[in-house]
Amino acid sequence: MTEHWQIGVDLGGTSFKCGLISPEYKIVARNHAPTHALAGPEQAAERIAEHVRALLKALPVRAQVSALGICSPGPLDPLTGTLIEPPNLGWRDVPFARMVSERVGMPVTLEHDAKAAALGEYHFGAGRGSDAMALIIVGTGIAAGIILNGQVYRGAHNSAGEIGHITVDVDGPICRCGSNGCVEIYASGPGIISAYEYAAHTRVDSAEVIAQAAERGDENARRVFARAGRALGAGMASLAMVMDISTFVMFGGVMQAGAFVLEPTAQALKHYSYQSVGSRARIVLAELGSDAGILGAAWRAAHG
Amino acid sequence: MTEHWQIGVDLGGTSFKCGLISPEYKIVARNHAPTHALAGPEQAAERIAEHVRALLKALPVRAQVSALGICSPGPLDPLTGTLIEPPNLGWRDVPFARMVSERVGMPVTLEHDAKAAALGEYHFGAGRGSDAMALIIVGTGIAAGIILNGQVYRGAHNSAGEIGHITVDVDGPICRCGSNGCVEIYASGPGIISAYEYAAHTRVDSAEVIAQAAERGDENARRVFARAGRALGAGMASLAMVMDISTFVMFGGVMQAGAFVLEPTAQALKHYSYQSVGSRARIVLAELGSDAGILGAAWRAAHG
Structure with missing residues (x-):
C-alpha cells in the first residue's frame, strides 16, 4: 500500500524552510534558503520547487507525497492561494500556490503563517486536546491564529485575529x-525596544538584549516587560471574553523574556477577564518553534 | 396541507411576553404577564403554558404549532434547556424547557436573550443580508449576540460575546x-447614571432622563454620552478585529440617546479598528424592539 507523505514550506521575509513529513507528522528531512536574494515570485516558486525536489529524494520506497502546504505572512487568500501583499517581499497579488503547483506537479495550498503555526501547535504541540485555542505570536507584530473545534477561524473576510491592534487604553500612545493604545505599542518587539530605549536612555538592537538585561536585574528592562505583559494579557482577556478561548499558546521572540513577560501576562489575563473565563484560561509556551508552521501548512494541505 | 406555526416567549426579569407566529414570521397574536409575582419556576412554567394555550385559540384552521422557543437572560444551557442562574429570578439549575414542554405537549427550546434577539434581527430586522453580525445590547449590562453565516456563535463553553467586560483602559475605574476599565463602566445604563450624577451633582432615575437632558443642551449629559460612545466603540473595534464582524446592530435603552451616543460610538469604532476592518464596519439601529427575542426564540425552536 502507498504511504501518503507531505511537504510543508514556511515562506518568511528572510528565509524559506521546507520539511518532508511522514504520515506520523515527523519532519524526516529539511532544507532552507534565504529569501532576500530572490528577484521575484517566479524565482521564488522555482527555488522552492528545487528544494522540494531535493527533499523528494529522501522519500522511502512505496511512499508518495500527496500534498504540499506553504505558509506565509499575510495578507493572503487561502482559498485561491494568492499572496496579496506579503511584507518584506514587495510582491502583489501573486497566485503563488498555482505557480508552485505547476512546478512540482502536486496540489499546493497557501495558509497564513499564524494560522498554520496554530494548526501545528493544536495538532502536534502545546495545544493538543484544547477545545478553543489561540496561538499568540509576539514578535515584530502581534497576531493570533485561532482554532475552534479543530478548524481555523477566519472570519467573514479572512481578517480575524488582529489581536495586536486591540485597544487597551483609549488614551494610550x-x-x-492610526489608532492609539493598541497592544502592539506596549508588547511588540519594536514597542518594547522603543520603551526601553527611552527609559534607559540608550540604544539596543533587539528585545532579546533587553530580556538579557532583565535577567541581570536591570529595573528598566523589568518594568518594560511588566508593562508589555499587562497590555498583552488585557488584549488576550478581550479575545477570551468575546470568543470564549481557553488555551493560549505563546510564541515569538518576545517570549524569550520568560517569566518577566509571562507572569504579568497571566496576571492581566486573569484580572481583565470576566469571572469564569479568566479562571478557565491557561497559558502555555509553544513547543514546536518554527516547525509549527511547516507542520501546520502540511496538515492544511492534506486536510483542506 | 398543515401550516406550521410557532410560538416565541421572551422571559425577562420583570415580565414574560408571548407571540403566536405565522409561517411568514409575523406575530399574529400576543399576550404578556409580570414575572416578579411568580413564586418559582413551577409556577412560571404553568403560567407560560396558560398564556401559550390562550394564544393557540387564535390559530387558524389547518394550522398547527410545531415548536415553542423561549429566550431568557443567561447563564443558561441552550442544549439541555436549563436555566442555570437567571438574574432577578433567584432560580438555580431549572430544566425549564422540559417543564414547559411537558405542559404544552410540544418541543420547547431555550436560548440566551441576546442570542435570540440577534437571530431575530439577523433574519427579520436590521441585520438582514449581513455576513458577520453582532447585536450589541446596551442597557443595564452590555452583551453581544453574534451571528456568523446564519449561525449563533457560542464558543466552547457557551460564554462568547462578553463585550461589556472588554478592557478599554487598563488603568480605568x-x-x-473585579476588573477595571471595562466597557460597561462607561457605557451601561448604571455607568452613565453614576458618571452623570457625579458630574452634575444631582440624582436621576434613568439614562433616559439624561438623554432628555442632552437633548435640551445639558453639557454634562453630552459629555457623559460622548465618553460612553468612545468606550463602546473601542470595545466594538476589538470585537470587529478579533472576529471580523462587519455589521453592528445597536439595541437597548441607552440607544435612546440617539446621535449623542451613536456618533462617538461610530467614530471610536473607526478610529480604534485596524485599517480595512473599520472602513467595512457599519452600525445600524435594531428594528424589531422586543419582538426580536420572540421571533429569534421561535426561529431557533424551528431550526434547532
Missing part, C-alpha cells in the same frame, strides 16, 4: 496603524 | 466584575 499613538500607533503605526 | 474599577468594575463590579
Whole structure:
C-alpha cells in the first residue's frame, strides 16, 4: 500500500524552510534558503520547487507525497492561494500556490503563517486536546491564529485575529496603524525596544538584549516587560471574553523574556477577564518553534 | 396541507411576553404577564403554558404549532434547556424547557436573550443580508449576540460575546466584575447614571432622563454620552478585529440617546479598528424592539 507523505514550506521575509513529513507528522528531512536574494515570485516558486525536489529524494520506497502546504505572512487568500501583499517581499497579488503547483506537479495550498503555526501547535504541540485555542505570536507584530473545534477561524473576510491592534487604553500612545493604545505599542518587539530605549536612555538592537538585561536585574528592562505583559494579557482577556478561548499558546521572540513577560501576562489575563473565563484560561509556551508552521501548512494541505 | 406555526416567549426579569407566529414570521397574536409575582419556576412554567394555550385559540384552521422557543437572560444551557442562574429570578439549575414542554405537549427550546434577539434581527430586522453580525445590547449590562453565516456563535463553553467586560483602559475605574476599565463602566445604563450624577451633582432615575437632558443642551449629559460612545466603540473595534464582524446592530435603552451616543460610538469604532476592518464596519439601529427575542426564540425552536 502507498504511504501518503507531505511537504510543508514556511515562506518568511528572510528565509524559506521546507520539511518532508511522514504520515506520523515527523519532519524526516529539511532544507532552507534565504529569501532576500530572490528577484521575484517566479524565482521564488522555482527555488522552492528545487528544494522540494531535493527533499523528494529522501522519500522511502512505496511512499508518495500527496500534498504540499506553504505558509506565509499575510495578507493572503487561502482559498485561491494568492499572496496579496506579503511584507518584506514587495510582491502583489501573486497566485503563488498555482505557480508552485505547476512546478512540482502536486496540489499546493497557501495558509497564513499564524494560522498554520496554530494548526501545528493544536495538532502536534502545546495545544493538543484544547477545545478553543489561540496561538499568540509576539514578535515584530502581534497576531493570533485561532482554532475552534479543530478548524481555523477566519472570519467573514479572512481578517480575524488582529489581536495586536486591540485597544487597551483609549488614551494610550499613538500607533503605526492610526489608532492609539493598541497592544502592539506596549508588547511588540519594536514597542518594547522603543520603551526601553527611552527609559534607559540608550540604544539596543533587539528585545532579546533587553530580556538579557532583565535577567541581570536591570529595573528598566523589568518594568518594560511588566508593562508589555499587562497590555498583552488585557488584549488576550478581550479575545477570551468575546470568543470564549481557553488555551493560549505563546510564541515569538518576545517570549524569550520568560517569566518577566509571562507572569504579568497571566496576571492581566486573569484580572481583565470576566469571572469564569479568566479562571478557565491557561497559558502555555509553544513547543514546536518554527516547525509549527511547516507542520501546520502540511496538515492544511492534506486536510483542506 | 398543515401550516406550521410557532410560538416565541421572551422571559425577562420583570415580565414574560408571548407571540403566536405565522409561517411568514409575523406575530399574529400576543399576550404578556409580570414575572416578579411568580413564586418559582413551577409556577412560571404553568403560567407560560396558560398564556401559550390562550394564544393557540387564535390559530387558524389547518394550522398547527410545531415548536415553542423561549429566550431568557443567561447563564443558561441552550442544549439541555436549563436555566442555570437567571438574574432577578433567584432560580438555580431549572430544566425549564422540559417543564414547559411537558405542559404544552410540544418541543420547547431555550436560548440566551441576546442570542435570540440577534437571530431575530439577523433574519427579520436590521441585520438582514449581513455576513458577520453582532447585536450589541446596551442597557443595564452590555452583551453581544453574534451571528456568523446564519449561525449563533457560542464558543466552547457557551460564554462568547462578553463585550461589556472588554478592557478599554487598563488603568480605568474599577468594575463590579473585579476588573477595571471595562466597557460597561462607561457605557451601561448604571455607568452613565453614576458618571452623570457625579458630574452634575444631582440624582436621576434613568439614562433616559439624561438623554432628555442632552437633548435640551445639558453639557454634562453630552459629555457623559460622548465618553460612553468612545468606550463602546473601542470595545466594538476589538470585537470587529478579533472576529471580523462587519455589521453592528445597536439595541437597548441607552440607544435612546440617539446621535449623542451613536456618533462617538461610530467614530471610536473607526478610529480604534485596524485599517480595512473599520472602513467595512457599519452600525445600524435594531428594528424589531422586543419582538426580536420572540421571533429569534421561535426561529431557533424551528431550526434547532
